[in-house]
Amino acid sequence: MRRVREKKAQKTTNAWYDARYPDARTTLTLRGRRGWPDEVFWLPGGRPLLVEFKAEGEEPRKLQQYIHQKLKEQGYEVEVHTDAAEAIASIKQRLEAVSKVQSGKASKRISKAFTS
Numbered sequence: 001m002r003r004v005r006e007k008k009a010q011k012t013t014n015a016w017y018d019a020r021y022p023d024a025r026t027t028l029t030l031r032g033r034r035g036w037p038d039e040v041f042w043l044p045g046g047r048p049l050l051v052e053f054k055a056e057g058e059e060p061r062k063l064q065q066y067i068h069q070k071l072k073e074q075g076y077e078v079e080v081h082t083d084a085a086e087a088i089a090s091i092k093q094r095l096e097a098v099s100k101v102q103s104g105k106a107s108k109r110i111s112k113a114f115t116s
Contacts, residue, residue, distance in 0.1 A: 003055065005083075010038060010053040012084035017041055017091060035063035037071075037078055041091060045098040049077050049091065056082045 017025050024042040028050075037050035050071060052060055060068060060080055068078045077094075081087035 006053050006055040006058070009081065009084045009087065013051075013053075013081070013087040013091070014039065016084070016088050035061070035067035037064075037068065043091075043094055043098055045102060047077065047094070047098065049079065049094060051087060052078070052080045053087070054080055054082055058082070 014025060014027075021042070021044075026040040026042070028036045028038060028040060030036055037052040039051045039053070041049040041051065043049055050068075052064060052068065054060065068080075071078050079087075079090060081090065
C-alpha cells in the first residue's frame with residue numbers, strides 16, 4: 001500500500017508539471033546505479049530540481065541519503081516529498097523565484113538599452 005501512495009504522489013506531480021512544461025522532466029532509471037532520486041524537474045533558468053518520492057512516514061534508504069548528500073555537496077537541489085501537494089507547492093515556489101530573477105534580468109536589459 002505504501003508503494004501505491006508513493007507512486008500516486010509521483011504520478012500526480014509529474015502530470016501537473018508535464019502540463020506546464022512538456023518534455024522538461026526526466027524519470028531517473030539508471031541501470032546499475034541505485035539510490036538516485038526518482039525525478040529531475042528541469043526548471044526554467046537552468047536549475048534542475050531532483051525529487052525523491054516516499055510514502056508518508058517513510059525515509060530515504062541509507063544509500064539514497066548518501067547519494068542525496070553527495071548531490072547536495074555538488075550544488076544540486078534534492079528534495080524528498082511524501083505527497084503531491086507538498087511537491088507541487090515546492091516546485092511552484094521555485095518557479096516563482098525563477099520568474100522573479102528572469103523578470104529582473106529583463107528589466108535590467110531594457111533599462112540598459114535605454115541608457116546606452
